[in-house]
Every structure is written in C-alpha cells, then in structure tokens.
Amino acid sequence: MAGQQGLGLVAAAAFPPWQESQGQEQLADAAERGKEALQAP
Numbered sequence: 001m002a003g004q005q006g007l008g009l010v011a012a013a014a015f016p017p018w019q020e021s022q023g024q025e026q027l028a029d030a031a032e033r034g035k036e037a038l039q040a041p
C-alpha cells in the first residue's frame with residue numbers, strides 16, 4: 001500500500017541508521033499508530 005510505504009519513508013527520515021538502536025521502540029510505536037490511522041474511517 002502506498003500509505004504504508006509513505007510511513008516507512010517518514011520513519012526512515014525520522015530515525016536515520018545511526019539512531020536506530022535508540023529509535024527502535026519509538027519506531028514501533030509510530031508504526032502501530034500509523035496502522036491504526038490507516039484503518040480509521
């Protein structure tokens with residue numbers, strides 16, 4: 001889905017590789033919120 005790809009790009013921009021270790025949990029939270037937003041009416 002285009003929306004999910006967009007979220008991935010935003011997440012990649014928000015958490016560059018050098019921040020990955022400290023961003024993992026935040027990234028997971030953001031992904032969950034993004035999925036909920038995509039499923040909302």
